[in-house]
Amino acid sequence: MNLAAATNESLAHTSNVLIYSSMAVYTLAFFAHIAEWVLGSRSKVGRTAAALSGSAAGASAPVVVAQGGSTAVLERPKVVTRSAAGTRDVPDGPGAAGGTFKGDLWGRIAVSLTVVAFAVEAGGVITRALSVQRAPWANMYEFSITFSTVAVGSYLVLLALKKNVRWIGLPLVTTVLLDLGIAVTTLYTDSDQLVPALHSYWLWIHVSTAIICGAVFYLGAVGTVLYLFRDSYENKLAGGGTPGKFAASVMERLPSASSLDKFAYRINAAVFPLWTFTIIAGAIWAGDAWGRYWGWDPKEVWSFITWVAYAAYLHARATAGWKGRKAAYLALVAFACWLFNYYGVNIFVTGLHSYAGV
Amino acid sequence: MSKANSSTDTGARTDAAGAGTEAEREQERVDHAAGEQLSTAPREERPETESESGTGVPAMGVVGWIRWFWRQLTSMRVALILLFLLSLGAIPGSLIPQTSVDDLKVQNFKDQHTTLTPIYEKLQLFDVYSSVWFSAIYILLFVSLIGCIVPRTGQFVGQLRSRPPGAPKRLTRLPAYTTWRTEAEPEAVREAALGVLGKRRFRAHPVGDAVAAEKGYLREAGNLIFHIALIVMLVAFAAGQLFKSEGGKLVVEGDGFANTLTQYDDFKSGSLYDSDSLAPFSFVLDDFVGTYEESGPQRGTPRTFEARVKYTEGADGPERKSVIRVNEPLVVDGTKVYLIAHGYAPVVTVRDGKGKVVLRSSVPLLPIDNNITSTGAIKVMDGYRDRYGVKTQLGFKAFFVPTFAGHGKGQMFSQFPGAEFPVLALSAYRGSLGVDSGLPQNVYQLDTSKMKEFKNEDGELLKKMLRPGEKLDLADGEGSITFDGIEEWASFQISQQPGNGWALGGAIAAIAGLAGSLFIQRRRVWVRAVRGEDGVTVVEMAGLGRSESAKLPEELGDLAAALITTAPVAPEKPVAPEKPVAPEKPDAPEKPDANEAGSRPVHPADAPAEGAEK
Numbered sequence: 016m017n018l019a020a021a022t023n024e025s026l027a028h029t030s031n032v033l034i035y036s037s038m039a040v041y042t043l044a045f046f047a048h049i050a051e052w053v054l055g056s057r058s059k060v061g062r063t064a065a066a067l068s069g070s071a072a073g074a075s076a077p078v079v080v081a082q083g084g085s086t087a088v089l090e091r092p093k094v095v096t097r098s099a100a101g102t103r104d105v106p107d108g109p110g111a112a113g114g115t116f117k118g119d120l121w122g123r124i125a126v127s128l129t130v131v132a133f134a135v136e137a138g139g140v141i142t143r144a145l146s147v148q149r150a151p152w153a154n155m156y157e158f159s160i161t162f163s164t165v166a167v168g169s170y171l172v173l174l175a176l177k178k179n180v181r182w183i184g185l186p187l188v189t190t191v192l193l194d195l196g197i198a199v200t201t202l203y204t205d206s207d208q209l210v211p212a213l214h215s216y217w218l219w220i221h222v223s224t225a226i227i228c229g230a231v232f233y234l235g236a237v238g239t240v241l242y243l244f245r246d247s248y249e250n251k252l253a254g255g256g257t258p259g260k261f262a263a264s265v266m267e268r269l270p271s272a273s274s275l276d277k278f279a280y281r282i283n284a285a286v287f288p289l290w291t292f293t294i295i296a297g298a299i300w301a302g303d304a305w306g307r308y309w310g311w312d313p314k315e316v317w318s319f320i321t322w323v324a325y326a327a328y329l330h331a332r333a334t335a336g337w338k339g340r341k342a343a344y345l346a347l348v349a350f351a352c353w354l355f356n357y358y359g360v361n362i363f364v365t366g367l368h369s370y371a372g373v
Numbered sequence: 374m375s376k377a378n379s380s381t382d383t384g385a386r387t388d389a390a391g392a393g394t395e396a397e398r399e400q401e402r403v404d405h406a407a408g409e410q411l412s413t414a415p416r417e418e419r420p421e422t423e424s425e426s427g428t429g430v431p432a433m434g435v436v437g438w439i440r441w442f443w444r445q446l447t448s449m450r451v452a453l454i455l456l457f458l459l460s461l462g463a464i465p466g467s468l469i470p471q472t473s474v475d476d477l478k479v480q481n482f483k484d485q486h487t488t489l490t491p492i493y494e495k496l497q498l499f500d501v502y503s504s505v506w507f508s509a510i511y512i513l514l515f516v517s518l519i520g521c522i523v524p525r526t527g528q529f530v531g532q533l534r535s536r537p538p539g540a541p542k543r544l545t546r547l548p549a550y551t552t553w554r555t556e557a558e559p560e561a562v563r564e565a566a567l568g569v570l571g572k573r574r575f576r577a578h579p580v581g582d583a584v585a586a587e588k589g590y591l592r593e594a595g596n597l598i599f600h601i602a603l604i605v606m607l608v609a610f611a612a613g614q615l616f617k618s619e620g621g622k623l624v625v626e627g628d629g630f631a632n633t634l635t636q637y638d639d640f641k642s643g644s645l646y647d648s649d650s651l652a653p654f655s656f657v658l659d660d661f662v663g664t665y666e667e668s669g670p671q672r673g674t675p676r677t678f679e680a681r682v683k684y685t686e687g688a689d690g691p692e693r694k695s696v697i698r699v700n701e702p703l704v705v706d707g708t709k710v711y712l713i714a715h716g717y718a719p720v721v722t723v724r725d726g727k728g729k730v731v732l733r734s735s736v737p738l739l740p741i742d743n744n745i746t747s748t749g750a751i752k753v754m755d756g757y758r759d760r761y762g763v764k765t766q767l768g769f770k771a772f773f774v775p776t777f778a779g780h781g782k783g784q785m786f787s788q789f790p791g792a793e794f795p796v797l798a799l800s801a802y803r804g805s806l807g808v809d810s811g812l813p814q815n816v817y818q819l820d821t822s823k824m825k826e827f828k829n830e831d832g833e834l835l836k837k838m839l840r841p842g843e844k845l846d847l848a849d850g851e852g853s854i855t856f857d858g859i860e861e862w863a864s865f866q867i868s869q870q871p872g873n874g875w876a877l878g879g880a881i882a883a884i885a886g887l888a889g890s891l892f893i894q895r896r897r898v899w900v901r902a903v904r905g906e907d908g909v910t911v912v913e914m915a916g917l918g919r920s921e922s923a924k925l926p927e928e929l930g931d932l933a934a935a936l937i938t939t940a941p942v943a944p945e946k947p948v949a950p951e952k953p954v955a956p957e958k959p960d961a962p963e964k965p966d967a968n969e970a971g972s973r974p975v976h977p978a979d980a981p982a983e984g985a986e987k
């Protein structure tokens with residue numbers, strides 16, 4: 016018994032060391048990203064501006080050349096794409112590195128460091144789990160470290176799938192550092208076992224999906240915020256205005272507003288069913304634990320609000336007059352609800368979800 | 374539906390489109406029809422073509438107003454606003470204590486906020502989720518939902534019956550497009566296209582010089598299922614609330630419970646509940662086991678709670694054993710028995726002056742803190758006579774700690790929830806318990822207003838701390854009370870709520886429908902094959918989806934690659950070596966009108982739309 020306790024304690028200690036180490040590596044990744052952006056700013060990008068001013072030429076995109084070469088019988092024909100009517104035809108920016116070699120190098124370094132930091136952080140989460148011999152999400156500290164691990168993991172998965180998402184790197188790493196900082200300072204709780212109310216396989220199901228949803232919704236929210244910035248930038252350009260130098264330098268390297276918008280939509284739409292499932296799984300668990308599957312406990316209420324807010328966002332996207340910026344604001348409201356559910360409800364409101372001790 | 378039909382006709386459009394603007398308008402209509410009905414979402418701006426008087430303020434009487442109101446209610450915009458209101462309306466309920474969640478908290482709040490309380494009560498803020506205004510929001514939303522689903526379902530069935538609309542004139546305008554020239558006959562190409570599309574489970578049919586195909590109807594089906602499932606869930610939830618029953622029962626180890634109304638300590642039920650519907654069963658609590666963290670910073674944190682029971686289903690069914698845990702209710706005949714709380718019940722024996730036992734019982738006490746410091750009352754109603762043989766009642770205030778810190782070590786509060794060093798402190802009274810006064814009595818409290826204290830030698834209230842086995846002697850010849858040992862008690866919530874199965878079924882259908890609705894793309898593909906002026910066949914393919922997706926061009930590429938096996942690319946004409954003529958070709962049949970030339974993209978020979986594939 017004592018021996019086991021001792022190993023657990025040393026595992027918990029290892030976990031803490033790993034979390035702190037991952038913070039160090041994330042900090043390095045943060046600086047590498049900064050270097051990427053700074054070096055990238057020196058390039059003469061100007062592509063977006065050009066594309067916008069010469070938008071007449073841009074609109075004539077569907078130019079097609081039939082497959083040439085008599086021998087290339089089985090060659091795949093080229094498919095020309097074109098934005099739907101009503102959206103601006105603006106090409107994506109070249110990314111933070113701005114097409115410069117050095118910037119790109121630093122960007123790659125940043126991504127590699129992020130991978131390392133992710134691995135270390137994941138190690139921290141796993142050792143924490145081993146030290147308590149249960150799922151590592153029974154209090155806000157554990158929730159926070161798992162949350163940021165999953166957010167970074169999802170980002171890396173998108174990168175591995177060759178999606179154009181490196182632009183998320185800097186904001187993501189910044190907020191992960193923030194999240195971990197709060198976790199290790201104010202939220203820290205010594206590792207321990209669960210109270211009986213949390214002894215249930217639903218803990219694994221319900222809480223893990225909740226964390227995944229939050230982490231991925233977060234990526235969507237970052238995309239949405241950047242969409243709003245980039246959209247005003249494009250509006251300004253299209254309206255003949257000249258954005259500030261700094262804004263221009265940053266904005267023109269981001270993907271186009273419509274790409275960002277689509278990215279955010281896909282992310283949110285993809286996670287929405289999982290979020291629905293999370294709430295239903297929670298209801299089933301509540302049915303077993305508290306004798307009713309829905310009782311308007313504050314945590315339940317805010318999950319519901321978040322869900323309805325995301326549903327409103329999805330509806331807005333299909334409603335004339337609500338597409339675009341208004342829908343984006345709704346998406347941000349929805350994510351704010353999620354955040355409040357996670358931090359606000361635990362801190363300001365008391366309910367049955369009492370494990371949420373700070 | 375009428376739209377779908379008219380668009381089907383357009384395939385057979387005559388190409389005598391020389392008449393400028395006339396053709397333009399026709400063109401607009403056809404292009405519009407191509408994208409039309411890719412979903413059943415209601416149109417926000419209705420064209421004022423039909424018999425209706427447009428979207429403005431209705432000009433006619435009551436019927437007009439009703440129709441106008443209905444149309445507003447079932448529009449996407451109002452659904453959106455109602456959704457938003459629903460989430461907004463749910464907020465106060467999470468910040469203000471709710472009667473349905475925690476009655477006691479509401480009472481405390483009311484005591485503390487005397488000015489706010491009347492306002493809150495007016496606004497029903499202590500019962501948000503059953504308030505008039507919250508109900509109004511969700512009922513409107515669900516009326517809107519039904520008003521939305523019914524026509525959409527009809528429309529969808531219509532779409533399933535009709536066929537994808539014919540190809541728009543200018544396929545180049547669609548989000549994904551490709552073309553090539555082949556020596557195969559146009560008819561053969563169309564035939565092959567039908568085959569290729571059919572094999573990929575497109576619904577395809579030839580229309581004029583093109584093949585029109587569509588796929589992904591499941592998206593719409595999923596969407597409709599999702600919205601219908603929402604209604605099922607709401608109805609199940611409402612039924613559950615109306616028909617449910619829920620009661621509490623505290624059971625000491627060794628005692629039992631039978632599921633009849635009289636056995637409950639407290640009982641609540643929905644407004645349509647019928648007490649005959651209580652499931653007949655009974656159970657006996659054999660043993661309650663609670664363990665706690667023994668050391669470390671979280672010493673005292675609960676680790677296991679288990680109620681070991683024997684239960685009998687029906688009046689005389691076989692006896693079965695079961696363990697009820699916090700997350701694992703016992704389910705008997707649709708009724709669930711949950712373990713809610715637990716505590717200690719000291720076993721005491723009260724004797725009168727002659728040594729006759731007048732009470733031997735375990736007395737459940739109520740915990741007042743996490744370490745199960747407990748308080749309660751021991752009441753001897755009858756059977757006791759004092760030393761003069763006069764009948765009277767006895768009462769003891771009881772204070773119990775499962776783990777006592779030790780004499781002189783701070784207060785008399787428990788140090789640990791497990792019974793490691795149990796101590797029972799008693800103070801003794803006699804007189805009238807006030808049980809017959811007709812007022813409801815709290816079993817855990819002693820009303821001493823009509824009682825006299827027993828005194829010790831110093832003339833003070835007689836009280837004593839007892840370890841198990843120890844005895845408190847009342848005054849000379851008045852008898853005694855012995856602390857024999859400890860039992861534990863567990864309290865259970867017994868609830869019955871119909872409709873759970875429906876709610877769960879609805880929830881599963883909702884997720885499945887949602888996944889279909891969000892992950893499936895509904896898209897159309899057209900393949901046009903016509904003979905060009907030089908006798909070579911020009912194949913054009915284009916795709917249109919509900920939303921722009923990266924997958925659409927990819928899929929079109931796949932389809933084209935498949936089609937190219939039967940319609941191989943024709944060798945380059947030596948006439949114009951640097952510039953293939955193909956791009957101009959597609960619209961060649963309709964060549965004559967000069968109007969289009971302006972809007973048609975100019976094709977610089979050196980701009981092969983590189984990278985457009987991404």
Ligand code: HEM
Nearest residue numbers: 326329333412414415447448449452517518521596890891
């Ligand atoms: C109870 C409240 C409602 C909830 C929670 C809800 C939820 C959703 C969700 C999550 C979607 C996304 C699925 C998708 O984009 O395909 C959706 C789509 C849709 N909803 Fe609702 N909905 C509700 C009420 C309504 C009402 C009242 C209407 C009718 C006015 C409606 C009409 C639609 C339509 C037409 C779509 C499809 C939009 C599209 O095709 O993109 N919904 N709904």
